[in-house]
Amino acid sequence: MKVVHGVWAGGRLGLWGETALPDVPGEPATLTLTLPVDDALAPVPVEARLLSPAEALDLLADDDPDWTPGGDLRYLAVVAAYARGLLRRGRLLPGLVTADGAHAARWRPVLTGRDATAFRELAAAMPDAVRSLGAPPPGDVLRELLDAFTDAAARRALPDRLLLGHRPGPKAPVADRWMRALTADDPTVTATTAQRPELAALRTALDAWHRAAHQANEPVRVCFRLVEPLPTTDRWDLEFALQSVDDPSLYVPADVIWAGQRVPGLPARPDETLLAGLGRAVRLFPPLDEALREAQPTETLLDTAAAYTFLRHAAPLLQAAGFGVQLPAWAGRKSLGLKLTTRAKSSSPGGKALAAQGVGKDQLVDFKVDLMAGDEEISAADLHDLARLKVPLLRVKGRWVEFDDRQLSAAIRAVEQHRSGEMTIAEVLSQVAAGGEEELPLVAVDADGWLGDLLSGDADQRLRPTSTPAAFQGTLRPYQERGLSWLDFLTRLGIGGILADDMGLGKTAQTLSLLVNERERGTVSPTLLVCPMSLVSNWRKEAEKFAPSLDVYVHHGATRDAERLGGADLVITTYGTALRDLEALQGVEWGRVVCDEAQAIKNSGTRQSQAVRAIPARTRLALTGTPVENHLAELWSIMDFANPGLLGPAKTFRRRYQEPIEVRQDEDAAAALKRATGPFVLRRLKTDKTIISDLPEKLEMKVWCPLTPEQAALYQAVVDDMMNKIGSSAGIERRGNVLAAMTRLKQVCNHPAHLLRDGSKLAGRSGKLARLQELAEEIVEEGDKALVFTQYAEFGSLLQPYLAAHLDRPVLWLHGGLSKQRRDELVNRFQTDPEPMIFLLSLKAAGTGLNLTAANHVIHVDRWWNPAVEDQATDRAYRIGQARNVQVRKFVCTGTIEERVDELIERKKALAQRVVGTGEEWLTELSTEELRDLFALDPKAVG
Incomplete structure (x- = not known):
């Protein structure tokens, strides 16, 4: 795969490659960039292609290009997606800009509240390569990028003409020609000498409009707090207050302001600030108008329908406009979900006999799916009542639950399909890993027997331990025997896993015991182990020590022999050799591929990672003490090696888990990810005395x-x-x-x-x-x-x-x-x-x-x-x-x-691994x- 990079080059996106550029659009050009050369920075001419903002939006929206985007180009794709989001949310205004004596109609983003915060975070995260042509400050480059992408996105989305009527001619008023230029291919606005005062007045008015839209960016803002009704009423209170932008804990209710109490940190006239803010907010939530009829407004009362309107529509608009909003803890959470119940088709209690008989991923189990709101089951009648009332707020057992239309539609479909019957074990595991649908997530799993042990995420404690194989020259500790049982269980199912035990807990011994156990059972198939070069000798010696009955071949160095690959029980090779000898390795029918120090494949886009993934095998096993060093994308990459496709595409994973968890610290998303990956990841820590009680202390100073x-x-x-x-x-x-x-x-x-x-x-x-x-x-x-x-x-x-x-x-x-x-x-x-x-x-x-x-x-x-x-x-x-x-x-x-x-x-x-990264670049x-x-x-x- 060819790696393509991006640089912002004076209003256009420049594409260049580490080698020859693949077939990409754009105008050919030679750019001189400041790049690292031999540990120093130097000007480097590169062959590039220049794209207009509209062309760049198309290219950056491609989720599956036939080339690999570099980190800088991925960053530019994030900026482009952000610009499209501003358009969808209406966060833009028309403007008139002047440069080098020319006048142009442009759409300009409005960045207040959360958008202003997002802008600062994007500027701080900008890779240097994006601005390696002249290296202007990140904030200036990001402003240019957003202006260009927002304008291009708006022109693409808006109709050919904003206003009907005759097309303005050369003698038409400047405002008419400006309006026409907002959607025309040519944004230029011309003016005669006599019309220049009119053009200047128009620009002054548009600039004032843009400034007014940013008035919410003040040290103190108006804040709205929605208080849910008491159990016996249907009256919601929307309370008013003033809040510090820099210190949200400085929160002063409106009744305190009207009482005339002086509060440090507030303006000299807080009452005027409150009224002015409410006056701006009423345009976003008209029911505030009734409160503004009072001399000293402190709150407004809402019924359930109006409260839902505030929750779903007004609150996001107010937050985006720079107002503070405080909602009940349950607001915004996807409270409607699925509960999967499976029962083993076995006459023995708890289905334990099934484990003794041997299992396979095609084994059938009975299943049913229920709809849940919190901890309560929702019936079909309840759902149809919600759809009929068209107020997706429901009080269930004293607790308010919020739905949206898509969730409600998905729930009704699920009920009407009578989701019960038979399912294979592989399908159950896929359902758990998929986590349900985005509109209707899987919130609980109830399974019996060994399948319940596995899906509990505590399989090593609940599965019956496999005793140390007789040919294994050593004694496994109890937790290692439980690990062997878990590995053997996944192998029988044909499912991959991640053994993520802490450093020093014996991942090598557990893996070798699995191979010995299979040999004793007569189910041996060749295992390929890929590891860093520094560990080759360690694996060879550990195999000689613990598993002398295994035929071990080290495929590394000048003496490696491709003929021996299929004949050994265990083939040890390095990541570099796997890349060089990929064709030979693909020609062997491997029973298992094991990646040791699997953080080496945490970046799914590298050639090394892609080579290892391309080696076919019945099952795969990843060994790592650090499954997540910096970002959750690394967990996806390692999981996608162990079980390709189980967590879905990287884009879906990023939207469903990574962004909610890393950006918003979403506890529901974290719980869902743990549930989705739990059956396939085994993680034990040395510091847990229930795992290993005889390891001495580590004294750090x-x-x-x-x-x-x-x-x-x-x-x-x-x-x-x-x-x-x-x-x-x-x-x-x-x-x-x-x-x-x-x-x-x-x-x-x-x-x-x-x-x-x-x-x-x-x-x-x-x-x-x-x-x-x-x-x-x-x-x-x-x-x-x-x-x-x-x-x-x-x-x-x-x-x-x-x-x-x-x-x-x-x-x-x-x-x-x-x-x-x-x-x-x-x-x-x-x-x-x-x-x-x-x-x-x-x-x-x-x-x-x-x-x-x-x-x-x-x-x-x-x-x-x-x-x-x-x-x-x-x-x-x-x-x-x-x-x-x-x-x-x-x-x-x-x-x-x-x-x-x-x-x-x-x-x-607590966040050092993710915040600090693996080196010192964060500084x-x-x-x-x-x-x-x-x-x-x-x-x-x-x-």
């Missing part, structure tokens, strides 16, 4: 290190130099400067020699080195071993000889430049040699896949600012087989960027002032 005077002077010099560069740059160049500044500051915090690369002595010049030396001496004196992680290979190369000389103990050094054989030798020595020692490791080369339980100390000398990455590295020691408490120390230089970023991560700990989006505060050197930094 910060080690605060001062800077030496030399480090402080270098640090300040870097800040002064880099802030000047950052302040005078924009776009990709600015982002590159920010990343360069962070790298240099972290190198200073490590050691002056790390930054200067001058080969100078190390002793006495770094607070971190001094503390590391002290800790290392204490560790080896106590007879212990330690892992020391650094993200910089050059720093590790400085540390290794220094520590070896001062400790008089072995200091091993593992980095990406070592051969596989040398890596294996180092790991084996560290694990088997009883002598106390230090193991220096490059974070990228050794952060995953290694078993280093001989260490009971872990030190992160310099931080890779992502908790998930650090935890993965720590789990090289904190995993099954570790008999002692593990002490984890994270070095932080006081008063520097390290301390401030650490504070940011701690404040966002490049901070403003220059925020960066200045982040980089600033505190006097307390110097020890």
Whole structure:
């Protein structure tokens, strides 16, 4: 697949490709873009095609192009969809713009309330590549984009002529010709010398109209609160108040305002602000007119029909216009849903005999589907009453439930179809994964026996554990036997799964026990295991240790033989080799494809991910300790590998789950996603003592290190130099400067020699080195071993000889430049040699896949600012087989960027994996002032 990128080029969309452009529309052009080249920014000429805004809207609306859109083009598609949404909601006004002496009729977006917030968020998220032609500020580029897309969308949607009558001629009034130009192919509005005052007056009036539409963007806004009626009445209260835009907790009811009480944060005349806001709001919700007839309005009373109108129609309009709206907690939720009940076709209680007989995905079960409103079942008569009354608000057992017309129609169809009968197990699982319909979601599942165990999302606790196979050379822990039972159960069904156990809980052992179990049962078919290159030896050795009865073939390197692929029980290969040898791998009838460290395929658009998905197999298994590192799209990608198509297309998943959960924190969507994926994902954590009670504690602590005077002077010099560069740059160049500044500051915090690369002595010049030396001496004196992680290979190369000389103990050094054989030798020595020692490791080369339980100390000398990455590295020691408490120390230089970023991560700990991302790029989006505060050197930094 060819990757296509997009750049905004002076009013047109420029398309360019990483290789030759595929067949796309547009006018050929050569653009000179500022792009990264050899870790630096440089002007690069690219062959491109330029599209008008109307052509761009068509291209960006294509959900399934025969080429792969880059991240920048996907961003532009989001902006285009947002512009179309503004049109659908009527959030635009006609205008008259002037540029270079020419006048044009244009449709302009109105951005108030939530739309203004969305604009700021879109500007902050803009990829630098979108503006790599000149690199103007993101806000300016986004304004141009929205103006162009909104105008193009409006012209496409509106009729050829807004007003009937004669077409205006050259002597017609300017206003008539402007009106005509709003829908014409040519937006130009011409005027004679005598008509210029008329043209200027028209533009002044239109600009005033546009400004008036944005009046709601004030520090204090009018807020409406809808209060549901008491159980014995049908009277809804719509209360009025003033609310701070920046601090919504500042909420002052109208009766307090009319009482004359002074409230800090409100305008000098809050009564005038309230009346003015109500005067604007009455145009969006006419029933407010009655309240405005009073001298001091505080509320208006509504019947149920009017309350529904407010909920469904007025409230969104008021919010979009910048007003505050507070609704009951149930408002906006899809309260009508389906309940699926299945019963096994078995005479034994609970259908347990079925599991003993063996199951298959074609096995039939009885099913019925009921309609639910909350926890209450809704009958057909109730639904027809709702349809007849045409007021989709119903009080069920004292609780109000809201429907919309589409839900109601879907519910009536479901009732009329008498949804009951027989269904296969595969169909049941598909129904659960699909989650029902968007208008009518699946809200509950009631199944008996083993199917109920599986669908409960707690299958490993409720399915009968499979005992450790006799040929398995080891003993599975109870939770691992339950995992084996779950894996074996899915395999018999022909269903894929995700084993997402925490790092160190033995995903490798559980997978190997599954293969041994199948061999003992006589149902062996070849399994292909795809993993990172660093894990090939680990898998081979673990197979030799636990499953010597399996025929294992490693398909990697120059000696690989395609003839052996179909003859082995287990074929181990790498992601890179799978891509290169895809044709040969597709020619084998695999029983199973396993992806280890499956986060490697979290991006479904990469060639590596597509290659693995293209290998046919009866079932698929994904192994990962981090099924979601940043975004829910990664979970979709891994699930789509394990069970292709089960969660639907990526676009549907994004609309139904990802956007509601990530953007709106929708609890209903989160519960629905958990229900949909629960049967296919098994996740256990080391910290859960019900899973593993004999794993020792992990003690995490910060080690605060001062800077030496030399480090402080270098640090300040870097800040002064880099802030000047950052302040005078924009776009990709600015982002590159920010990343360069962070790298240099972290190198200073490590050691002056790390930054200067001058080969100078190390002793006495770094607070971190001094503390590391002290800790290392204490560790080896106590007879212990330690892992020391650094993200910089050059720093590790400085540390290794220094520590070896001062400790008089072995200091091993593992980095990406070592051969596989040398890596294996180092790991084996560290694990088997009883002598106390230090193991220096490059974070990228050794952060995953290694078993280093001989260490009971872990030190992160310099931080890779992502908790998930650090935890993965720590789990090289904190995993099954570790008999002692593990002490984890994270070095932080006081008063520097390290301390401030650490504070940011701690404040966002719950969302750190998604907010921070896998690297440090998130920091490049901070403003220059925020960066200045982040980089600033505190006097307390110097020890």
